[in-house]
Amino acid sequence: MQAIFKNGGKQYKAQVGDILLLDKLSLEPKSKLEINEVLAILDDSIENNIELGSPFIPNAKVELEVINEGRGKKVIIFKKRRRKDSKTKRGFRRDFTRVKVTNITK
Numbered sequence: 813m814q815a816i817f818k819n820g821g822k823q824y825k826a827q828v829g830d831i832l833l834l835d836k837l838s839l840e841p842k843s844k845l846e847i848n849e850v851l852a853i854l855d856d857s858i859e860n861n862i863e864l865g866s867p868f869i870p871n872a873k874v875e876l877e878v879i880n881e882g883r884g885k886k887v888i889i890f891k892k893r894r895r896k897d898s899k900t901k902r903g904f905r906r907d908f909t910r911v912k913v914t915n916i917t918k
Contacts, residue, residue, distance in 0.1 A: 813827065813828070813853065813854070813855055813856055813857075813916050814826065814827045814853070814856070814881060814916075815827070815850055815852070815853050815854075815855040815874050815916045816845075816848045816850070817847050817874050818849040818851055818868075819834050819835070819847055819849070820834065820835035822835070823851065824906070825911065826865065826874065826913045826916075828913055828914065828916060828918070829912070829913060830895060830911075830912070830913045831879065831910060831911070831912050832876075832910070832911055832912075832913065833884075833908040833909070833910055834908065834909050834911055835907070835908065835909070835915070836881060836908060836909055837878070837881075837906035838909075839878045839881075839911045839913075840878065841878055841879060841880050841881075842877065842878065842904040843877070843878045844874070844875065844877055844878075844914075845876040845877070845878060845911065846873050846874070846875055847873060847874045847876065848872070848873050849868050849869070849871065849904060850865065850868060850869045850872035850874060850918075851864070851865055851867065851868060851869070852864050852865065852869070852908055853869060853872060853918050858903050859909070863918065867878070869918060871912045871917075871918065872916075872917065872918050873916075873917055874913060874915075875913070875914045875915040875916070875917075876911040876912065876913055876914065877912050878909060878910075878911055879911060879912055880909075880910050881907070881908065882907075882908060882910065883905045883906065883907055883908070883909075883910050883912070884905055884908060885905070886903045886904070886908040887903065887904045887905070888902075888903055888904050889901070889902040889903070889904060890899065890902075890913040892898040912913075
């Protein structure tokens with residue numbers, strides 16, 4: 813069974829056992845998390861059975877377990893305007909929470 817759910821303005825496709833990087837949630841490791849904003853569920857046991865929500869499927873949820881939190885690799889943003897003696901250099905690191913999908917129910 814696969815699910816598409818919404819978290820932090822982004823959509824994620826997941827199935828049981830997947831490890832995902834979500835936006836930082838400030839939760840302790842080994843804590844549980846339920847997401848009720850499920851947009852679609854694909855049931856593998858029945859051929860081509862897709863259930864779509866409008867916008868969400870009622871009573872559907874994705875259960876997650878927090879593994880850890882961290883920061884991504886640094887991305888360098890460099891802007892240069894030729895002949896203007898203007899340069900800007902910035903760095904960006906994404907804060908994330910690593911989670912594991914434990915259950916999908918509908």
